[in-house]
Amino acid sequence: MLITNPLFHLGDVVATPAALNALQSCNVTPAQLLQLHVSGNWGSVEEEDAQANDAAVHNGERILSSYRIGEYTRVWIITEYDRSVTTILLPSEY
Numbered sequence: 277m278l279i280t281n282p283l284f285h286l287g288d289v290v291a292t293p294a295a296l297n298a299l300q301s302c303n304v305t306p307a308q309l310l311q312l313h314v315s316g317n318w319g320s321v322e323e324e325d326a327q328a329n330d331a332a333v334h335n336g337e338r339i340l341s342s343y344r345i346g347e348y349t350r351v352w353i354i355t356e357y358d359r360s361v362t363t364i365l366l367p368s369e370y
Contacts, residue, residue, distance in 0.1 A: 279307075282314040283333050286355060291364035295351055298366060302345040306364055309343050313353045313362070319343040320350075332357075342367070 279286070291299075291306060299306060312319065316333070318326045318341045325340065332339045339355040352370065355362040 279311055279314055283316050284314060284339065284355065285359040286310065286314060286362040287358075287360040289362045289364070292366065292369050294366050294369060295364045298349050298351060299345060299364075302349060304345045309341075309345075309351065309353060309364065310362070312343065313339070313341045313355070317341075 289306070289310065296306070299309075316330070318329050318339075321329070321340065321342050328337070329339050329341070331337070336357055336359075338357045341353045343351050343353070345351050350367055351364060352367055353362060353364050
């Protein structure tokens with residue numbers, strides 16, 4: 277997976293089986309969403325969450341993106357504050 281111009285380090289990337297199944301059923305790859313995430317495209321988060329993500333890039337807090345991948349399906353990507361791991365999951369799994 278080639279990530280271009282990352283704003284932060286992803287650490288280890290993991291995904292839940294349910295998230296992987298949802299991505300596959302919507303013909304979306306994890307790499308597509310990870311590229312958006314590390315580029316500062318937070319998807320459909322609230323404005324205050326987007327601002328918190330922008331600040332977190334510089335101050336080392338957790339970063340959460342939310343992407344709609346189907347008519348009724350949403351996937352979250354969370355990078356932990358210490359940049360050790362990034363998790364792709366469904367909101368219901370949080």
